[in-house]
Amino acid sequence: MKFFNSLRATLLITTVSLGLLSTAHANDALKMDLTANQVVKNAEGKTSYLPVRNAPAGTVIQYKATYSNTINKDIQDLAVVLPIPANMAFTGDAIPSSAQASIDGKNYADMPLMRKVDGKMVKIPFSEYRTLRWNIKLLPAQKSAAVALNTTVN
Structure with a gap:
């Protein structure tokens, strides 16, 4: 399950911003469960x-x-990031569809991503997308939110 393990390892080093919560408290506040189907x-x-x-x-x-928000306090302005493993290609399907994408893991924009080629704006192929980010405005106390992306094995 090489593609799943590489994503899990990448997620461990991916940062999640938790708005107003302190860093020490944030580690206990948010639990993430990852599945591959x-x-x-x-x-x-x-x-x-x-x-x-x-x-x-x-x-x-x-x-x-x-x-999952595991505390009795709402979490506001939560940004969650899912990387796309190196041996996978993004299909263009993201849930929710409000995801932003990045080809470098630093700069995010609404999909489809665009770039200038020969003076014209063209869509960047999904195969070049490396991470997706969702902004969750509010995750209520003791509630959960799910995000998903579809990939194709290369």
């Missing part, structure tokens, strides 16, 4: 998500992070 569509177009450990090239994998 294969995205499968049946003949009728219905989508299901199956646990996955190994996947061949071309398989669509959804990474879903659920953030």
